[in-house]
Amino acid sequence: MKIKSYLSFNGNAEEALNFYAGVFNGTISEIFRYGDYPDMESPADYKDKxxxxxxxxxxxxxxxxxxxxxxxTDFGSLGHTITVFCDTDQQLKDIYEKLAVGGEIKCELCQPFYAKLYAEVVDKFGVAWALIIE
Known part of the structure; x- marks a missing residue:
């Protein structure tokens, strides 16, 4: 079994996609636009969304x-948090710093009893992230 997060945005998914690609050093493997499906009814200004x-x-x-x-859509007042289990302190710190740009730190980097290192950030898109090294 595996779980995949699916995030829905209000017209700024491409900005978010590029932001997260930078945060996680990721690769955009698929991108389909409303305009790629001419049989689907969508507003003219949505063809590139x-x-x-x-x-x-x-x-x-x-x-x-x-x-x-x-x-x-919104991500609901911390009703949904994506937890990232990091491999190294530096990896966690790098992700933390990138997600915090334009966002809000909910829990600064700390060493709670349940983790080696932990932090919480709500990014500029309103997505809540928990970063942890167990």
């Missing part, structure tokens, strides 16, 4: 897309 994309990094895949206009 993302209907589906995949970002690959460290054996993980995140998918992202733009919702149709009029469908407002």
């Amino acid at each position: 993302i209907i589906h994309s995949d970002l690959e990094f460290n054996g993980c895949t995140f998918s992202m897309a733009d919702t149709m206009p009029g469908t407002k």
Whole structure:
């Protein structure tokens, strides 16, 4: 069994996709746009928006897309957190610093009783991240 996160954005999925590719040193393996599907009804200004994309990094895949206009999405007041189990202190610190740009630090880098290193960040897109080394 495996689980894949699928993040939906309000017209800025491409910005998010490129941001996360930089954060995680990932590769965009798929990107499909609404305009690639002429039989699908979508507004003319949505032809270049993302209907589906995949970002690959460290054996993980995140998918992202733009919702149709009029469908407002958000990540819900910390109701959903993506936890990243890092391999090294430096890896965690690098990801933490990149996610924090334009975002909000919820828990600064610390060494709680349950982890070697831990931090929480809500990034500029409103996605909550927990970074941990057990």
